[in-house]
Amino acid sequence: MEYRYLGSSGIKVSAIGLGTWITFAAQINCETATECMRVAFENGINFFDVAESHSGGQAQIDMGIAFRRLQWRRSEFVVATNIYWGGKGPNDRGLSRKHIIEGLTASLKRLQLDYVDIVYGQRPDPDTPMEEIVRAFSWCIDKGMALYWGTSEWPAHLVMEAIKVAQQLNLIAPVVEQPQYNMFHRERVEKEYLYLVDKYKIGMTSWSPLASGVLTGKYNDGKIPSDARLAIQDHPVINRLRAGFFSAEGHRKIEKVQQLVLIANKLQVTPSQLAIAWCLKNPMISSVITGASRPSQVEDNVKAIQCLPLLTKDVMHELDTILGNKPEPVFNFRSS
Template identity: 65%
Template sequence: MEYRYLGNSGLMVSCLSLGGWVTYGGQVGPEVAQQCMKTAFDLGINFFDTAEVYSGGKCEIDMGIAIRKFGWKRSDLVISTKIFWGGKGPNDRGLSRKHIIEGTDACLKRLQLDYVDLLYAHRPDPDTPMEEIVRAFNHVINQGKAFYWGTSEWSAQQITEAHAVAQRLNLIAPLMEQPQYNMFHRDRVEKEYLPLFKNFGMGSTIWSPLASGMLTGKYNDGTIPTDSRLAIQDNPVMQRLRGNLESEDGRVKIAKVVKLRKVADLLDCTTSQLALAWCLKNPNVSSVITGASKPSQIEENIKALQIVPLLTEEIMESIEEILQNKPAQEYNFRKS
């Protein structure tokens, strides 16, 4: 396993991590979650990601059970959770000081932990003043309930505003952003956030590296496997993604995945491993959050680490020729 510093901090996170999203507490039971987390830990993954909204809090519960069951040393783990959607009450959502503090306490209770390493603002909150948000996250850190705080799917402008507030008040600024990033979703990480990486030393823990499974190639024939996330019927996000898959844009992307398979064959890997390695190639990516409903998927994902050194300039150019979506001419991946 490779470990990378999270932005300009001294914290090291595994470059591949395991997230819970719709899987733990929802798609699979606690026993499978435990098996997946143990496999990940045994393979060197130290970073596990969840959120208060994942499966209505059940994801945190199941991940917390696994942590206790295996008796892992707390310093060997980097645990993150996210605050925004905590319930149906008027103060159970958003980034008010009240919800950040109470929501964090609820997360820790479900995880049965004294603290999390990383605490994210799961989305921006235009209804709460930025100073209130920054002060609240600093309060949680000062209480020892989190070590670092960050953002998820914030704009560069919003993150810059948070840094300005923190600097003015001599407070801790957000260290990391958790954006979507994959071969089909590139603009924010490769263009919009570049000043953040350069000026603030921001880290990034990216999600959906396989574009909700599209980059695995399992949807190439137009069918949805019954054990896949997209087969979940009562999830509005999955319903939207199924619609995207069946759209004209979806068909164009699948055609690109078919071509990417030839590049993967050349490197003797799967398209999933190629897609993960491509994300890891970006020097501004601290960790790639993966999902898994079975331990074997984690074992396959780990093999992507062997593919990163094979992504030569020539291979990267061949990938760009297939994707045809490079957002910024001035941006280039650092050579490995």
């Protein structure tokens, strides 16, 4: 396993992490979740990501049970949780001071932990003043409930606003952003966030490296396997992803994945390993958060680390040619 610094902080996270979205308490039970975590840890993964919204908090409960069963020393693992959607009440969602503190308190209880290493504001909250958000996260850190805080899917200008507010008030600034990043979703990381990383040394813990399974090649015949993530019914996000799968753009993505599979075969790696390694090739990425519904998937994903030397400049160019979506570099008018 490779370990990378989380932005400008002194904490190191495994280059591959394990997350709970859709899988824990949805696709898999607590026993399987514990086994996935055990296998992950034995393969060098020390970074585990969860959210209060995952399966209505049950994912946090299952992860907390796993921590108790596995009896790891607290210094041996890094756990992050996301705060935003904590329930249906008027103050159970968003990033008000009330919900940040109450949501994190409830999360710690479900996780059976004294503190989390990282707490994220899972989405930007336009209805709460930035000063209130920064003060609330800083208070949680001062009280020992979390060690660092970060943002998830925030536009770059709001991350910079949070940093500047923290600096002005002598409070604690976010050290990490958690964006979606994969071969089909790259514009924000590779262009919008460049200044964030260069100027403020923000770390990136990216999610959905396999584009909800599309990049594994399992959908290349145009059908959805019964045990696949896109087969889950009555889930608003999955419903939207499934609709996109059957769209004209979805068909174009499958055609590209079919070509990507040929590259993976030539390199003698799995399509999943190729997709994860592609994310890790970006030096901006601190950790790639993967999902798994069985321990064997964890073991397969971890092997992506070994694929990094195979992604030469020529191979990356070949992949970019297939994808056809590499962002244009920021134009320097002085050179025109």
